[in-house]
Amino acid sequence: MLFALVLAPFVLAALVPVVRKVAGPRIGLYTLPLPILLFVYLLSKTAEISQGKVIESAWEWVPSLGLSFALRLDGWSLLFTLLVTGIGSLVLLYSHFYLGPDEDLTKFYLYLLSFMGSMLGVVLSANLLLTYVFWELTSFTSFLLIGFWSFREQSRYGAQKALLITAFGGFVMLAGFALIYLVTGSLNIETVLANKGKILSSPYYPYILLLILVGAFTKSAQVPFHIWLPNAMEAPTPISAFLHSATMVKAGLYLVGRLLPILGGTELWFHTVTLVGAATMVTGALLAVKQDDLKALLAYSTISQLGLIMLLFGIGTPFSTAAAVFHLFNHAAFKGALFMVVGIIDHETGTRDINLLGGLAKKMPLSAVITGLTAFSMAGVPPLAGFLSKELFYEATLETGTMGLVSASLPWIAVGASVFTFIYSALLVLFVFFGKQRGETPKHPHEAPGLMLVGPGLLAAITVIVGLWPDLFGGSLINPAVTTITGKAYDVHYHLWHGITTPLLMSSITVALGALGYTLVGRIRAWFKSVRARVTPNYFYDQGLRLMIAGSRKLTSRYMTGLLRDYIVYILATLVTLVGYTYLIKAGGARTLQLARINPYELIMTGLLVAAALIVIRTHSRMVGVLALGVVGFLVSTLWVVFRAPDLALTQLIVETIGLILFLLVFQYLPSLSRSTEPPGKKAVNLAISAAVGILMAVLTITALGTRLYEPISAFYVDNSLKLGGGRNIVNVILVDFRGLDTMGEITVLGVAAMGVFALIKLKGKNMQ
Amino acid sequence: MTGISLSELLTSFFILFGLFFVLTGSIGLIRFPDVYTRLHAPTKSATLGVFGILIASIIHQASHGFLGIKEILTTVFLFLTAPVGAHMIARAAYLTGVQPAQQSTTCEFFYILRQKEEDKQDADQNL
Amino acid sequence: MKSFILETVSKVVLFVILIFSFYLLLRGHNAPGGGFIAGLMTSATFILLYLALGPGARKQILPLNFRAFIPVGLLISALTGLVPLAGGKPFLTSAFGYADLPVFGEIEWATAMLFDFGVYLVVVGVTMSIISVLGEE
Amino acid sequence: MLLPTVTNLALFTITISMALCLWRLIVGPSFPDRVAASDTISTNIVALLIVLSIKFTTQDYFDAVLVIAILGFLSSVALAKFLIGGSVFDRD
Known part of the structure; x- marks a missing residue:
């Protein structure tokens, strides 16, 4: 049944062009039922899965490679499949309104559905190689989606950048999987989990860990590799909402969660993942504040939130994993809504520049309410869900225990980053919707059509419900996911109010500092903008790409001279050296060459043959050359006949003649044969190589006939x-x-x-x- | 020399007969002064020379019980095509203006041909 | 520069070679011959036709579309391969037997000959389409 | 005893005549000479093969013989046509 779950989107994607003819511009609505259906099916399965039952189905795809199409639905993948299908259906509904009828809808929905299929594949796959296959598929489809408006240079640049970085990460990850296969002898996640001791103790462990983490970091836009996400904002907003906030960027987190029980627990894991997570969180938050374009602001905020979740996975305790999963769920909800609302603002006012917007609340009340709820949930303001996950986050950072300086400084970093998160969330709400109208917006703003607001509205409602009754989802979604990751049953009840505890203190500090910060936001943004860092990862990426292309062009131009003659010389020279070397050195020179008796008659024939061949070389006129070549062919065929191979003789003869006629036909078009005016040096090279090849072939054939292996x-x-x-x-x-x-x-x-x-x-x- | 059956005698006779023409054809090819005369010799070798050897092979095979239809087909084919081949080559030589040697008689057709070409060129000019 | 001698002779010779090439094709299994050689021979015949009468005339006498020969030939060869597959045997297994026809007496038929015929068609198709394209250009 | 000597003699003389034609092929002042030379070479090869088939008394060579004859004719006609108008298939 799981096959249907993964393959259905692909099948529908294939049908999109056909459906498009029937549906016309309303194709979005025609494709909507599928994700909803899948969502409902998955919901029906949550009851069993939360009891720890696992649905599996496998099919041997390429047994010799150990690649089996094995799918596995357990707690951790259930959460993700629900996210993908749930937000997927909302995005489909939303994009029906967002994209005008003149857009290339067939292409859009085809890519979107195939992305959904490949994302489901990633989260359901139980075989590492299969995960890799779907992983690259997601990178590929995201490339297509980012570059959807391919006429715009920026989206082409963004698409290429995203593909290069995520695909690069994919390859590195594949190397990690190969090492796992080397150590454990299997690619199936279950068996790998079973003999995880082997991996932890094997010398390859650090390489495996780092290689796979690179894959996860590139996909989830962690610090050094985060540069592709802001450029990916060139994609249409529904794509940014779906791929670049809720699902695709979380694939890295999914992988880290999936491999935590196998690779986690060691100090190396703690240091790398936590540090990278913390660094991403901080840089994301800082950069988000200074952005002018709303979508860029959200992009950097996503990077910061992803860093936060990665940090929690780095800590690795069951409690921090629970916090990570909870925040992951919340983030998907509010960030998806925020992106859609920004899309509405862009759609309605025609611009996303924060300096031009202001005081939209009066004209767009509903969007104002939705943004308010979701942004403040992100900021961690009670009683919204964000506040609860912030609390859990603080509590997790407090009890990292023994890891020395790092664990001591974590809470402060957490609070610092959350202060900035509060500032940019406040920016999103107050700056845009309240206050006075700042600039002229190209289009006169008015409220979005009702149905368009359903998506963000629903997600905002979820953040509120989860805030007030967290346990509603805790039992059925969060705990099963944590149990699958940590391996031990995890049954904790969530409630909004934990009483007066240090995390509450930290939250109140964050809110206070955040509010203070917001009052000085103008000066902070100006100051941040003034900081011009010269050497940024972007610089490395652009320069690296330029150098690579220039370097390879220089290299190829040196040996690809465009002359056919040079290529033949290269090929033959390598042939002679390689074969000659193995023959003379390895095989120790000529074996006993049993030469058959040569009767005089054959000698004459071969003599004639060589004479005719010489004519071909020496002649000036093309005609004589061709004719002499014909004679050579004829003589060879007589040799065939003499050696009693009539079939060969016949074929050779006819080919000679028809070849001759073809030559004649072509001569009408060829320019006259100019004397080959090659410098003597080159001619000598030609002679040497041709002689060498000739001798080599003769010797080889003789020995080959001589030896009877x-x-x-x-x-x-x-x-x-x-x-x-x-x-x-x-x-x-x-x-x-x-x-x-x-x-x-x-x-x-x-x-x-x-x-x-x-x-x-x-x-x-x-x-x- | 005893015990030579009739067929062996005949075969070798015809081989020699054919051989004579083949040889003379080639010698002719070398000795004759210009293209046109040179073309006469090899066609003879093609027809009569090969013809002789073919008859020899028919007799030889017949004595061994094979009836070679293919030999007859080849002879017929050769008889047909050899002269045409020579004709085409001569025509090609003629049209590409290969000069006949002095010994051969002057050839009226040459002048007619020249005339035709000149009129054609004039026609092209004033077109 | 039509040459009448060539034309008349080639009309006669044409059939000699054509029959010969079919002969080569049919007996390919037991003696030198087979699809490739027969195919080339037939293309030689058509070339002679081209030489003698020019491509235009060829269209009236032989209104064949040589490019169609290639897929047809491939199809025949593929079918001879697929039919045994349908019958459960591995791809391209060939059957053969002996049948005696009234006129020719006991002859040997083999499905491989069908395959050979497919090869024959492809070879003719390939050579002739190249030559006709070059010729008529 | 007579036949083997005769066939060997035949083989020898045919090769000689082929060498002569080859010489004409190399020297041949005008191009038609060379075409004639190549035509004669193919005829000589035909003769050679027939003599060989007599020598070995086999039937197999006759196909090759017929084929060589056909192809020899074909190539010389093609060469000749090429010489005349430069276009082998002259469009009528």
């Missing part, structure tokens, strides 16, 4: 060709019967070659006129 198979053909093949002409029986498949291949190649020649000539004809 294996029983020649000709014996089989000789006695079976009549019995099995029913023909006395062994060559033909082999060609047509025993080795029929090869001939099939050959004639197909012949057909394709003919088509090629035909096209070349016809095309040449066309653009000649």
Whole structure:
């Protein structure tokens, strides 16, 4: 059944072009039922899954590679599948209104649905290699989606950047998986989990950990690799809402969560993941404050929140994992809503520049309410869900215990980052919706159509409900996920009010400092903008790309001279050196060369042959060359006949003649043969190489005929060709019967070659006129 | 020399017969002064020379019990095509203006051909 | 520069070679011959036709579309391969037997010959389509 | 005893005549000479093969013989046509 879950979006994606003809501009609504259906199906499964039951189905895809199409629905993947399908359906509904009918809707929905399928694949896959396959699929579909408005240079740049970085991460991760396969001998997550001791103790452990973490960090836009996410904002807003806030960027977190029981628990894990998480959280928050474009602000805020969750996974205690999962769920909800609202603002007012917006509350009351709820939940203001996850976050940072300086400083970093989170959330709400109208917006703002607000409204409602009754989701969603990760049953009840505890103190400090900060927000933004860091990861990326391209161009231009002659020289030279080397050194020179008796008659024939060949070389006129070549062919065929190989002789003869005629036909187009004016040096090289190849081939054939390593198979053909093949002409029986498949291949190649020649000539004809 | 059957005698006779023409054809190819005369010799070798050897092979095979239809087909084919081949080559030589050697008689057709070409060129000019 | 001698002779010779190439094709199984050689021979015949009568005339006498030969040939060869597959045997297994026809007496048929015929068609198709394209350009 | 000597003699003389043609091919002042030379070479090869088939008394060579004859004719006609108008298939 899980196959249907993963493959259905792909099938529907394939059908989109067809459905588009029927549905016309309303294709969005036609594709809506699928994610809703999947969402409902998954909801029906939550009851069983929360009891710890696991649904599995596997199909041997490529057994030899250990790649089986194994899917597994457990607590941790259930949460993600619900996220993907739930937010997916809201995004589909939203994009129906967001994208005008003149957009290329077929392409949009086809990519979107195939993304949904591949994302489901990532979270459901139980085989590491399969995860990798779907992982790269998500990178690929996100590339297509970011570059949806391909006529804009910025979106092309953003798409390429996203693909390069995430695909690079994917490759590095694949190396990590390979090492795991090396150590544990299996790619199935269950078996890998079973002998996790082997991995932890093996010398490869640090490499495995770092390689896989790079994959996760690139996908979840952690610090050094975060630069692609802001550029990914070039994608249409529903995509940013769906991919770049709720699902795709969380795949890295999913992987970290999935591999925590296997790789986690060690000091290396704690230090790398926590530090990177903390660094991302801080940089994201700081950069978010100074952004002018609302979407960029949200992008940096996503980076900061992802850093926060990664940090929690780094701590690795069951409590911090619970906090991480809880925040992950909340973040998906409020960030999705925020992106959609920003999309509405952009749609309605025509701009996303924060300096032009202001006082929209009067004209867009509903959006103001939704943004207020979601932004303040992000800021961690009670009684919203964000406050609760912030509390859990603070509590988790407090009890990291033994890890020395790092664990001591965590709470302060957490509070610092949360202060800035509060500032930019306040910016989002107060700056945009309240206060006076700052600048002229291109379009006169008014409220979005009702149905468009359903998506963000629903998500805002969830943040409020989860805030007031956290336990509602705790039992069915959060705890099963944590149990799958930590492996031990985790049954904690969540409630909003924990009483007066240090986390509450920290929260109140954050809110106080945040409010204070907001009052000075103008000066803070100006100061942040003035800080011009020269050496940023962006700088590395752009310069690195430029240098790589320039370098490779310089390298190839050195040996790719464009002259056919040079290429042939390269090929033959390598042939001679490699084969010659193995023959002379490895095989210790010529074996006993048993030469058959050469009767004088053959000598004369070969003499004539060489003479004709010399004519071909020495001649000036093309015609004589071709003619002499014909004579060479004829003489070779007589040799065939003498050695009693009539089939070969016949074929050789006819090919010679038809070749001659083809030459004549082509001569009408060829320019006159100019004397090859190559410098003597090059001619010497040509001579040397051709001589070497000639000798090599002769020696090889003689030794090959001389040595009898294996029983020649000709014996089989000789006695079976009549019995099995029913023909006395062994060559033909082999060609047509025993080795029929090869001939099939050959004639197909012949057909394709003919088509090629035909096209070349016809095309040449066309653009000649 | 005893015990030579009739067929062996005949075969070798015809081989020699054919051989004579093949050889003379090649010698002719070398000795004759210009293209046109040179073309006469090899066609003879093609027809009569190969013809002789073919008859020899028919007799030889017949004595061994094979009736070679293919030999007859080849002879017929050769008889047909050899002269045409020579004709085409001569025509090609003629049209590309290969000069006949002095010994051969002057050839009226040459002048007619020249005339035709000149009129054609004039026609092209004033077109 | 039509040459009448060539034309008349080639009309006669044409059939000789054509029959010969079919002969080569059919007996390919037991003696030198087979799809490739016969295919080339037939293309030689058509070339002779081109030489003698020019491509235009060829269209009236032989209104064949050589490019269609290639897929047809491939299809025949593929079918001879697929039919045994349908019958459960591995791809391209060939059957053969002996049948005696009234006129020709006892002859040997083999499905491999069908395959060979497919090869024959492809070879003719390939050579002739290239030559006709070059020729008529 | 007579036949083997005769066939060997035949083989020898045919090769000689082929060498002569080859010489004409190399020297041949005008191009048609060279075409004639190559045509004769193919005829010589035909003769050679027939003599060989007599020598080995086999039937197999006759196909090759016929084919060589056909192709020899074809190539010389093609070469000749090429010489005349430069276009082998002259469009009528």
